[in-house]
Amino acid sequence: MALIEHLEGNLAVFVAFAELVLEAISILCVVIGLVKTIQLILxxxxxHRNREAFPFNQVRLRFxxxxxxxLECQLGADVLATTVAPTLEALGKLAIVALIRTFLNFFLNKELEAELKFENQRYEQKLLFTEEGE
Structure with a gap:
């Protein structure tokens, strides 16, 4: 019985450490994303100083x-937290983060597909314009 308690204690320490690492990575992702987005804006x-409209969607998609x-990293941290101490509060937090992540990814993927389709159409039009000018 003492061995199991010792293993449970070690598991709790390992999970707490892994949870901390995932949360730190999550924070880094937000900070790096902010820096990269600011670089993109600049x-x-x-x-696009005097030409076409500013591509706001590209900025939104990047960030x-x-x-x-x-959110993926945060979800992983929350999953780890619920494996060791599955409280009702931890399960609720996990459900909320999973729901937010699912909706965000769904709409982000839709926008990425639309942006990619738009970019491909612009590229094809540019090719047609170039071929007609020759």
Whole structure:
């Protein structure tokens, strides 16, 4: 019986450490995503000074991708927390994070597909315009 209690204690320490690492990675994802998004905004502002409208969707998609990754890590941390001490509060938190992540990923994927389709159409139009000009 003492061995099992010792193993449970070690498991709790390991899970707490892994949970902390995942939460730290989640924070890093948000910070890195913010920095990368700011870099993108600055680059796009230089490129789109006097021409077409500012591509706001591209900025949203960039930051949204980083947020989705951060939520994945947060979900992993919450799953670990519920395996050791499955309280009703921890299960509720897990359910909320899973729900947010699912909705965010669903809509993010829809927007990414639409943006990719739009970019492909613009590329094809540019090719047609270039071929007609020759």
């Amino acid at each position: 680059a796009l502002r230089r490129r 949204g991708s980083w947020l989705a990754l951060a």
